[in-house]
Amino acid sequence: MDEPRNTSAATAPAATASVTTAPAAPAHAAAAAGVSAAVGGRTSISEQAVAKVAAVAAREVPGVFSLGNTPGRALGAVRDAVGGTNATSGVHVEVGEREAAVDVSLVAVYGNSLTVVANNVRAAVYGAVEELVGLSVVEVNVEITDVHLPSEPTGTAPVGGAKAV
Numbered sequence: 001m002d003e004p005r006n007t008s009a010a011t012a013p014a015a016t017a018s019v020t021t022a023p024a025a026p027a028h029a030a031a032a033a034g035v036s037a038a039v040g041g042r043t044s045i046s047e048q049a050v051a052k053v054a055a056v057a058a059r060e061v062p063g064v065f066s067l068g069n070t071p072g073r074a075l076g077a078v079r080d081a082v083g084g085t086n087a088t089s090g091v092h093v094e095v096g097e098r099e100a101a102v103d104v105s106l107v108a109v110y111g112n113s114l115t116v117v118a119n120n121v122r123a124a125v126y127g128a129v130e131e132l133v134g135l136s137v138v139e140v141n142v143e144i145t146d147v148h149l150p151s152e153p154t155g156t157a158p159v160g161g162a163k164a165v
Contacts, residue, residue: 058106107144107146
C-alpha cells in the first residue's frame with residue numbers, strides 16, 4: 001500500500017526541514033515496548049508547522065494577551081468574523097536542515113514585567129520547538145509591540161470629579 005509522499009520539499013526547499021534519526025530497532029522490539037517503530041525515509045517539517053507549534057507555546061505563557069501587532073490583530077479580527085483564522089499570526093520562522101530561528105511579536109498584559117514575559121515566551125518556544133518538532137532552535141526573538149490595558153470597571157467615578165447626570 002502506497003502512502004502519500006511529501007512533495008513540498010521539492011517545490012520549496014527553504015520552507016521545510018529534514019529531521020534525520022538514528023536507525024531504528026527492529027519493528028517487533030519497538031512494538032513490544034509500546035513505541036512505534038521508525039522506518040527508513042525522510043521527514044519534512046514545513047515552516048507553517050513549526051510556526052504553529054511556536055505560536056501555541058507563546059500563547060500559553062501568562063502575561064501574553066495576543067500575538068501580532070495592532071494592524072495584524074485588526075486584520076485577524078476581520079478574518080475571524082468571516083470564518084477564517086491564522087493560527088500563526090505574529091510568528092515568523094526560518095527553518096533549515098536541523099535548526100530553526102523564530103521571531104515572535106506579541107501584546108503583553110499590563111501589570112506584568114515585560115522582560116519576564118519575553119523571557120518566558122522565549123523559554124516556552126525553545127522547549128516546544130525542540131521537543132515537538134525535533135529541530136535545534138538557534139534563536140527566539142521576542143518583540144513586544146503593545147501593552148493591553150484592562151478595561152475600566154463599570155460604575156467608576158468620571159474623570160475630573162464631574163458628576164454623572
